[in-house]
Amino acid sequence: xxxxxxxxxxxxxxxxxxxxxxxxxxxxxxxxxxxxxxxxxxxxxxxxxxxxxxxxxxxxxxxxxxxxxxxxxxxxxxxxxxxxxxxxxxxxxxxxxxxxxxxxxxxxxxxxxxxxxxxxxxxxxxxxxxxxxxxxxxxxxxxxxxxxxxxxxxxxxxxxxxxxxxxxxxxxxxxxxxxxxxxxxxxxxxxxxxxxxxxxxxxxxxxxxxxxxxxxxxxxxxxxxxxxxxxxxxxxxxxxxxxxxxxxxxxxxxxxxxxxxxxxxxxxxxxxxxxxxxxxxxxxxxxxxxxxxxxxxxxxxxxxxxxxxxxxxxxxxxxxxxxxxxxxxxxxxxxxxxxxxxxxxxxxxxxxxxxxxxxxxxxxxxxxxxxxxxxxxxxxxxxxxxxxxxxxxxxxxxxxxxxxxxxxxxxxxxxxxxxxxxxxxxxxxxxxxxxxxxxxxxxxxxxxxxxxxxxxxxxxxxx
Numbered sequence: 001x002x003x004x005x006x007x008x009x010x011x012x013x014x015x016x017x018x019x020x021x022x023x024x025x026x027x028x029x030x031x032x033x034x035x036x037x038x039x040x041x042x043x044x045x046x047x048x049x050x051x052x053x054x055x056x057x058x059x060x061x062x063x064x065x066x067x068x069x070x071x072x073x074x075x076x077x078x079x080x081x082x083x084x085x086x087x088x089x090x091x092x093x094x095x096x097x098x099x100x101x102x103x104x105x106x107x108x109x110x111x112x113x114x115x116x117x118x119x120x121x122x123x124x125x126x127x128x129x130x131x132x133x134x135x136x137x138x139x140x141x142x143x144x145x146x147x148x149x150x151x152x153x154x155x156x157x158x159x160x161x162x163x164x165x166x167x168x169x170x171x172x173x174x175x176x177x178x179x180x181x182x183x184x185x186x187x188x189x190x191x192x193x194x195x196x197x198x199x200x201x202x203x204x205x206x207x208x209x210x211x212x213x214x215x216x217x218x219x220x221x222x223x224x225x226x227x228x229x230x231x232x233x234x235x236x237x238x239x240x241x242x243x244x245x246x247x248x249x250x251x252x253x254x255x256x257x258x259x260x261x262x263x264x265x266x267x268x269x270x271x272x273x274x275x276x277x278x279x280x281x282x283x284x285x286x287x288x289x290x291x292x293x294x295x296x297x298x299x300x301x302x303x304x305x306x307x308x309x310x311x312x313x314x315x316x317x318x319x320x321x322x323x324x325x326x327x328x329x330x331x332x333x334x335x336x337x338x339x340x341x342x343x344x345x346x347x348x349x350x351x352x353x354x355x356x357x358x359x360x361x362x363x364x365x366x367x368x369x370x371x372x373x374x375x376x377x378x379x380x381x382x383x384x385x386x387x388x389x390x391x392x393x394x395x396x397x398x399x400x401x402x403x404x405x406x407x408x409x410x411x412x413x414x415x416x417x418x419x420x421x422x423x424x425x426x427x428x429x430x431x432x433x434x435x436x437x438x439x440x441x442x443x444x445x446x447x448x449x450x451x452x453x454x455x456x457x458x459x460x461x462x463x
Contacts, residue, residue: 024062028094066101067355071169073100075152080139104145181397193444194351200228205286208243222252250448255283257424264387271336276304278311289317327375334385343373345394349450386460397450403434421455
């Protein structure tokens with residue numbers, strides 16, 4: 001008989017890691033390491049793993065839900081271990097967050113949530129980390145989500161900001177900024193709305209499609225919007241053909257507000273100064289074409305300018321797409337009748353759609369963004385002719401990015417007036433902004449991203 005010691009050692013069987021959970025783990029890593037947006041990297045990762053239908057939907061919910069609730073889950077995980085959170089390996093912590101979301105917020109049997117997470121940790125870390133994960137997740141099962149919040153969130157009376165930060169999973173500094181914007185009474189509703197998955201909303205681009213050919217329910221405020229009840233929006237023929245698109249109702253309203261504003265005299269040349277990735281530009285081009293006007297789209301980043309070109313492909317009313325810095329635009333002064341400045345901002349008005357932004361943004365980011373916003377508005381005002389209008393929009397409700405920016409610009413530009421925008425959007429009666437005449441949309445009031453709008457008119461010369 002052959003000596004068994006002479007036989008080659010048996011190779012361990014490869015670990016069977018659930019593909020849907022592994023895909024979610026990879027998205028979290030991309031967000032953490034590359035500061036990626038989850039909604040942008042998710043489709044490619046789903047394709048890489050061959051996930052469709054229910055599996056893709058499971059991964060999407062697991063990823064976005066974990067990112068939304070990360071602050072709450074970290075407090076729960078910290079309470080379930082005597083190891084400092086800073087000593088937990090980052091990839092192990094990502095897996096623990098995924099497991100905690102399944103245990104506390106999804107209809108996943110506890111044994112399945114624990115066993116699949118432990119296998120994920122064993123495959124991506126080591127056996128010791130797998131044992132640690134097993135112990136932590138078993139401790140997590142001792143209470144439901146409400147029970148854990150009651151235990152780990154600070155006292156709401158003594159420490160209201162810190163309580164809301166844990167209970168609603170927002171950084172404390174963001175809670176304070178949103179309190180300044182919306183007030184104490186509505187703050188909990190706003191924070192809760194930030195943690196709700198957004199509805200998938202489609203837009204029919206006028207002259208190219210009609211809302212009636214899109215499946216779903218008409219939106220309340222935009223005459224071109226439809227809320228998709230389910231399914232893949234890319235499978236809708238009008239979307240696949242570029243005649244319609246996926247666009248939040250708030251973004252649709254920004255384009256409509258600019259197009260609706262009255263201008264004095266000529267109305268032929270429109271400009272989107274910060275056009276990437278192209279959703280607003282596509283709607284503006286369709287609206288411009290219907291009036292015999294044309295839209296020029298400008299975007300500083302080449303890859304985003306490519307997305308704008310793709311969004312405008314086949315559309316009428318397009319004068320061109322330019323890759324250029326909006327603070328130093330290559331256009332003649334006073335050559336446009338309408339200009340949209342949808343400025344780069346903190347993005348804290350779109351936390352339903354991009355939940356990771358709350359963890360990636362820092363208070364120090366605001367100063368640089370505010371300076372850029374002021375510079376972009378100044379450039380736009382130089383480009384618009386007397387009697388024309390500039391619409392300043394941000395996907396942020398923070399006062400420093402809204403009213404403060406507008407006030408600063410007005411102090412420096414005596415040739416510009418802030419006009420009342422409240423009549424531009426019929427049916428929008430509950431959206432007063434932080435400065436008189438401005439508009440502020442809210443997730444908890446309107447079901448949209450928190451878009452801010454201010455309409456600026458350049459004065460006609462005397463005489």
